[in-house]
Amino acid sequence: MDAILLQILNGLDKGGAYALIALGLTLVFGTLGVVNFAHGALFMLGAFVAVSVQGLLTISKKVKDESITFFDAYKETPYLELWWGDIGTAIIDFAVPISILVAIPVMLLIGLAMERGLVRHFYKRDHADQILVTFGLAIVIQEIIKANFGANPIPTAAPAAVAGSANIGALFGIDGLVYPWWRMMYLVFSLAIIGAVFAFLHMTTFGMVVRAGMHDRETVGLLGINIERRFTIVFGIAAIVAGLAGVMYTPILPPDYHMGMDFLVLSFVVVVVGGMGSLGGAVAAGFLLGILQSFASMNEVKSILPGIDQIIIYLVAVIILLVRPRGLLGKD
């Protein structure tokens, strides 16, 4: 029972990341009709916003390390700690939560620049052209990050207060069942973001116009509504969602320049399984595939089907597409 609970929780927190990336991806496809292969790069850029904020907060003074006698070595003490002592240390400790606030405007600007600067020129082109140009853009962004931050992953820790594990067994009456705080926070955070996006689309006039535009862009345009401008903003929102998913993921996985590509392929599978353009489908498929991947990694499963953990997502995608060619919640 406890093993199953753990795998479900693990699948949900993985699924949270898949769902957040897939949500933005399918939002852009549903509104602009663009297959955006640079969406994974937005996730990665979000993570690097956290890295940059951490870097800024830890700008340090070099002090000679007297314990090293073989050569001149230096210890680095952040100025924030030198100036403000414990308060400075606490601010540095909260680098990731602070990054969430910074990432919202930064990712919005990046999203708008990407859409206005490049993607809009490809609205009326084939999907193949869109894939090529956005994939190229993803590689360019990746290389810029690599040139500036190096190829190695950069550890970015969660605040010390939530770096450990929570005794969730107490809730279910199971002794010794623990789960990391930050992963549970990631799950709650992803649900909150998904909820906010759905609320925005369903409970605001802006969202209503966007949804109307997704169904029939021409008619909405004939009503005198500048649907293109709204879609541009939707692109910015998708960038924010991907970026926030990236920021929050940094304590789980130290970011490197390639992390976007690692998630992009999985997220495309999620979008396709959910149904291209279906927001609910993307979210459902994200959580479903996360949980399946988690269960497939269990020893009992791997001992019967070795290697199943690495192919389960693709296997399920094949089966679902055979049974429902338009995905789980895709419309004919």
Place this chain on the structure above:
Amino acid sequence: MTKKTISTDQSRRDFLKTSAATSLVAGAPMLFMKNAHAYVNEPKGGTVTLGFNVPQTGAYADEGADELRAYKLAVKHLNGEGDGGMMNTMKPMSLKGNGILGKKVQYVTGDTQTKSDAARASAKRMIEKDGAIMITGGSSSGVAIAVQSLCQEAGVIFMAGLTHSNDTTGKDRRKHGFRHFFNTEMSGAALAPILEKEFGKDRTAYHLTADYTWGWSQEGSIKKYTENLGWNTKAAVRTPLGAGDFSQYITPVLNSGADVLVLNHYGKDMVNSLTQAVQFGLRDKNVNGKDFQIVVPLFSRLMAQGAGKNIKGIYGSTNWNWSLQDAGSQAFVKSFGAEYGFPPSQAAHTCYVQTLLYANACEMAGTFNPCGVAGALEGFKFDGMGNGPTEYRAEDHQCFKDVLVVKGNENSSSQFDLLKIVEVTPRSKVEYAHDMEGYAGNLGSCNA
């Protein structure tokens, strides 16, 4: 009739003589040509090119970056620049500080990307286009074995960098390949007595293993030695190299009944899996009435740095550590530290030593010909390189030396003092027969 017969005999004799003379005349240029191109990439002019093939991206990029630093330092020292590093302590030594055999050393680099195909392509480019006479590097046994095999076919020497799988000098050994680094068999032999002393004989282990040659090799060696102690192996689960998030493999450990987690991961993978194992509260658990333990059989300071405080108190083995007090280690640390501002890793150490050993072998052989160099390295005994008396065993091209058992330092004296040496296991305790079951291989013959 007789006359005709004589005439025929003379004609046959003439024909044979003419043929022999023609063959000799025609063959002579070939002999000269053979001498002119006696072996692949024979250095012409005043320089010799070495190829440094290291992971600059991928799961082992940290190690690769440090390896490259060490190679560059070795080139400096070989060319008579800098303070000379271990050239001041190596014994016996034929190097003169004027390059190799009087030729200035230059180098080309490649990115293995921690992938065998990329590493082979990179090594091929360095051999065919850049004229590299020797290839060195690694940080992944899969890569090392693939490149070693390529170098054998291409006719150049391969001096392996960080590669820990038994197979590199076991079943996949090659005449042109040499490994200074230790291997999983040695790690198992060195670690087992310490694990018994610290954790006892009644333990249940759960292995998470990188799914490629090194992971399999290490899992096999650690299982062999811990099961000999009386430990039970609950499960051995394979994880993909560079998986990133290992949480789905860690959650099953929590309630498996195991009280020891053996992480057969290295580099970025080990940093991630260890950090996540700690986040899941494994180190705070008590199972079967015992404190849960984590063991990382192959340790490095770079990994310790990446894993931060999570590494404290965790046992493992290492080929070398910068805190060693012998003259060779101190000379290298001083030289490397002055150049880069921090001490070298074990990956940097083995790569630096390998470059000097190759250069020294060329000087000993008086040639760059790989057959001569291989001959000089086989059975070569040396000291002053940081590991005490060391021997390149002729039968499998594996170096035999002392092995360090370490644990994550709980009372660091500096930012670099991350590993504490618990035991220096003598060579005699980790030595094994070159034709041991499951280890035997065939070197093949020299290809020049």
